[in-house]
Amino acid sequence: MAESILKGKHILVVDDEEDVIETIKDILDMARIDTATDYEGASRKLRDGRYDLAILDIMGVNGIKLLDEAVEKGIPAVMLTAHAITPDVLIQSIRKGAISFLPKETLAELDRLLESLLESFQGGTPPWKLLFEKLGGYFDERFGPQWKEKDREFWSEFSRTYNIGKGVQARLAHDPALAGKGI
Template sequence: MKNSLLDGKRILIVDDEVDVLETLSDFLSMCDITTAQTFEEAKQNIETKHFDIAVLDIMGVDGYKLLELAREKQIIPVMLTANALSVQDTMKSFQDGAVSYVPKEEMNQIETILNEVLEAQQKGKGFMRRWLERFDHYYEKKFGSDWKKENKEFWERFGYWV
């Protein structure tokens, strides 16, 4: 991607799987990457270094607690998960302040997603509508075409009408 908003951004990637850390580091090679495999390692990095974005796994590294710590440090948090992929975890992530929620099987899109997040931030706009446009079809395949209807009020708060 030319003229990437990610060029030189400091990104913390937290996942207990080494192959995921390596793959994301490759996808985001234009960034200054720090990786962590444990909650403790990630917490220490968040507390002692500056990051623009944190890509956080949920399971295995206490991702929701890391999400809270990232928000406190004004680090843009993006959740990445395979095992916690559910509508409820998606909603919890957004309610707790994540700007995006990426299924691991879609992590090949991470550069585009993070660029879009930064672009929305620069323009003072939310990212939820773009997230829904990108992943609505994926969620429909995974959870059925009515996946948003049970939580209609939640999705409407983000400007998305079910």
């Protein structure tokens, strides 16, 4: 079996529920984990630390604001939530630059999902495409089969742009006019 891409990665896990943090630490025991249970502590760690990945709860820790801070520092961020699973929060996470949005119901497979997402992200393949291939059925069941219709223009544009190749992504990432736009 190949070694996990997560082995030795420095990951910040932010959640206001200690039991969730402990579960994530157990699942990701191959990585170096820092934790925070509130916005202030997480913000300080993002500002002062160097992380390969941030896993951010949305509710209770101001995860969307933390997402802005992680993206600003170039840290790939995955949103993890139980209560803020709505199409609007999903779209907001995409626009702000998260590489994924995982429901807490997927914690049992967190290591496998993160391995796939990080391999995709580091290889220049769109992690969002991978997420929707793996969890599209979950979102359809949770939000209803026509959930993308309300924001059809966004999802149409998203479907085109998440397929941009690695070379174009690299050039766009260094374009100051596009910085912070989640492109």
